[in-house]
Amino acid sequence: MESSYPQPLVMVDIALFTIRDKRLSLILTRRKEPPFEGLLALPGGFVHVQEDADTEAAARRVIRGKIGFDAPYLEQLFTFSGVARDPRGWSVSVVYYALVPWALLERNASVELCPVEALPSLPFDHQQIVAKAMERLRGKATYSSLPAFLLPGEFTMNDLHGIYQQTIGARLDKASFRHKILEQDIIEEIPRRFRTGAHRPAQLYRLSSKALTAFERKI
Amino acid sequence: MESSYPQPLVMVDIALFTIRDKRLSLILTRRKEPPFEGLLALPGGFVHVQEDADTEAAARRVIRGKIGFDAPYLEQLFTFSGVARDPRGWSVSVVYYALVPWALLERNASVELCPVEALPSLPFDHQQIVAKAMERLRGKATYSSLPAFLLPGEFTMNDLHGIYQQTIGARLDKASFRHKILEQDIIEEIPRRFRTGAHRPAQLYRLSSKALTAFERKI
């Protein structure tokens, strides 16, 4: 039977993004075991065929282990494979990327955060993985509600505008951005809720039910 | 050591598209072994850690086994996993999709072709896989040169226009389409080459070197 052939090791790795101080950042783990013991790397682990229904469940397990709760946005990114990527042997890593608002992480003292423009050199093929994840993030930012998942439940149009500029890496016209976003129905005004501060109060928005169900269907 | 845990079975499956008689079609295989012996299914196989450098190499091996040569376009689609998708046990399938011009397949008598609107019910989770592949194809058609890989080396603007409409599933204005495509530099005129027939001859085009190198870099 074919399945008696030697099989690759199967693991999941997570590119877990957040935005702190307006900087897109990754949550990393300091490895507690060989190989690469002591180095910072993407959180990950082996798939446990006894407890994980599929690799997405494995990814959620890893994320919960790292930050204590589920990420609001989770999507499969790409599968990396080969004999050379891990010194333990031929391996397959199903990589997911996840977005978490910084507000949810703040109390969590243990997380190691690193802005994407200042990453250390990462073990395995994690450098490549990060590059691919950024590419996807940038790509989706131009036509989906994805970057909104980096924000907490309530946010202003300016917050959203900034996040989009961050992830796309370019300047966007405010008026056009506002227009296009509202037209897509991915966010909605929270009636009578404003962020008040030094100046004119800003209308608060939240993700619309349309955006949330689109995410459930992984669009 | 972690790697002594029970590991999932690792395989690759291929969604191999072509266009025959203006209909987007899939190349299927009649299974020669259990499970689902005798049924039509996507071509696939286990990853051979001795001979495959990575899952993409495994995918190429499967494709060569099926059609006798490499597909002009090949890209990783998605990884499907779980305990229920294959009766042999917890498995991971890294799925690739590939595009092949019908002209290259014509002489190959053994291939079983099936238009995507008239697929039989497929075993495993292959129905889902096909749905995902179509979605990706549709998505990419709107902004890339991808559908052009379904055509032979020389094609007319009308051929291309038809293919795009096929994969997107909507009508596209001829003048606008022409304009946008030419502006992107993904195809180029073949000087002095025309398809002659019953009426006005049509200029022949080919993929530009820009489109070909973009594919090499998997854009």
Added chain:
DNA sequence: CAGACTTAATTGTTTTTTGCAAATAACTAT
């Protein structure tokens, strides 16, 4: 061999989208 026919390709016009600049609105701090 003229003209009808058919498909290819271009051109012009209207409509929609986008980018830019300025104006208006709503607050706080002095």
Added chain:
DNA sequence: ATAGTTATTTGCAAAAAACAATTAAGTCTG
């Protein structure tokens, strides 16, 4: 009250896209 600052809207110009019609280039038919 008013200057200062950020939020939001408005208006207009430029660009892109959709639509409609015209011109081009051949074959086929009587």
